[in-house]
Amino acid sequence: MTGEAHTDSSLRQLSYAEAIREAMDIALAADERVILMGEDIGVYGGAFQVTGDLVHKYGEDRVMDTPISELGGAGVAVGAAMTGLRPVFEFQFSDFAALAMEQIVNQAAKVRFMLGGAASVPVVMRFPAGSGTGAAAQHSQSLEAWFGHVPGLKVVQPSTPEDAKGLLLAAIEDPDPVMIFEHKILYKMKGTVPDGHYTTPIGTAAVRRSGADLTIVATSLMVHKALEAAATLADEAVDAEVIDLRTVRPMDRDTVLASVRKTGRLLCVYEGVKTLGVGAEVSAMVAESDAFDFLDAPIVRLGGAESPIPYNPELEKAVVPQVPDILNAARQLAGGTV
């Protein structure tokens, strides 16, 4: 993949998973402190085949299979980061982060603070997240808000192959722990990915579609659903602006507020459970800011239902926002009937 010649790099298409692999490849080649850790990421290539054949290129010392103990693996990664390495630790499913919370929340996030800056934890945790794969309640959650609640962590949710690569490279170079939530449905999505090394700055949102009538702030897979809805809305003369939040913590306040000041209407779309979720923070941020005065309708949130993700495929769809839900909410907001 990386060895192929590309006559026109601006048109080069990679999948989201390939883009992540390319980022890891670039980091491994450029910096010997970088190591990959995780369950089955070596010869097997990762639960979602993201690490692929990197073990053959960099060896088992740098692409390391860890035992089936998320707490143990994460602990080793955090400790390795404190010694100066730059570990990228892959969870098989983001749901399993629950097992490693002690290392992430009480150690990685706290060490720099508690040691007065004398040490830092430049660890990257990669979390395959989200529903839509029929993997049911324990393998389908969107838990980014848990981590967004912890000072000391950075939390990103790339929605495109380009950002998946750029944010991962930025995360590896970041001196502090960065949690990356990769949507499992996006792994096979193709998109244009620039050649070579580049970073997508953590803490910056991207305006994916400019519009004047309402602002849709979305994350991860929901960005694509929002864009699909926006295309339909355009036919109805509703001009939606779609913001890809990209980073949950620290949140890009300026981009969101500027958009709300322009449109006066805010719709938040996120897959995590609606209550106390990412969209709750976006809503509160707007409500507390000067952009409040520009709101011409109540803020609307679409988020995951108050339910574990069901196994039944129809129910699985029903508990997270879908394009018709976004259309419905956007029409009401733009029509002044909310």
Next chain:
Amino acid sequence: MPTEVILPKVDMDMATGSIASWHVAEGEEVAKGQPLFDIETDKAAMEVESPASGRLHHVSVEVGSEVPIGTTLAWIYADGEDVGPPPEHATSAVTDDHVVSSDAGAPRAVLVDQSAKASELQGNSSSAKQRATPAARKLATQSHVDLADVTGSGPRARVQRADVERLLDVPAPDAIAVPALPWSTQQGDLSVLSSGSGEAAPWVLIHGFAADASGWSAVEKQLRMSAAVHRIELPNHGRSPRRKVADFRDLVSQMRQAFDGLGDQPVRLVGHSLGAAVSLALADTRPRRIESLTLISPAGLGPEINGVVLAGIARASRPESLGPWLKQLTGDPDVVTPNYVQAAARQRPDGQGRAAQASMMDALFPDGVQAFDLHAALSRLECPTRIIWGRRDAIVPWKHALRAPGQVALHLFDDVGHLPHVEIPEQVCALMML
């Protein structure tokens, strides 16, 4: 026929209520206006007076039980009326937003107490109680519109920004530019109105856009006691001829001709808004002729200007269309009385004059932006200079004053708008004479 006692609506949001206590027991006598029972809603408790004199019978609602408004609670029988079985319920359920009132012919229903009146009044007149989006409130505040005058088109009659805009007839941003109407230029010099006399250096006053020399009248009355006062009128304004104004530089050059025509002696130059920008430019090029400079709500010190209001005034021909815009000029909109609006509308130029003003506005403030910046000129001034501004100026942001260099005196007034020389003429005169 006995009088029905029903649960009244005593609060705009009230749907149900309960009786906290009866002041009068079943069978007892009560006089009209005497406290009959206490009512509790989810917000408050209040006393309700008896709607009639007589004896209380058929009390059908127990203390503490919650019932919908309009429910029959009891009946009052006048002296001599036979107490039989309770009459049929005489009133229909209260569904609208009005307090139940009596209906001719039917048994007298109820019961309007003071608090009910108060809450109804409040509902009609208070912006605070009107449902409105933040954007609508902001626009209403900026435009001095009472939200109670706006019909809300949103859910539960919520006022949305578009509802306020409809009332203001705010043109869309791309419609701010006034359509080019045909007008012809006129010959002749710019108008200068001179009055007063005295030993002190003469005053030269230059008014703002869409005003004329008469805007100075309150100030001029005081100034003319001790010195000559010359009021120059901008092209296309007042008695001055209609002329093409290509840009700000062209305007200054036309005004300089009139200024030079006043003679060689040093003057005390005063300008308001656009006139202040012109004054500043004159002072920059004629420094030896300026003894002192007073800039009132000056244009030219920053990019922002309220183009919507300027365009509104420039287009307005009748009191109805002029009034709402004029109210934005002052800190206290009540200063702009209907009489003032009538007078102002009479002084507005005719169709050709308005078209000439509109084209001048477009040249000076394209897309509602001040196309000239006099900040550098302000720094070059050598004469004593003061800026007088109201912090409630809705036309040119007073914060532009903060760009002034240290030698310029700033006089900022809290409750004053864009017209300090009209709103607080005594204070402005006193400062000008410092």
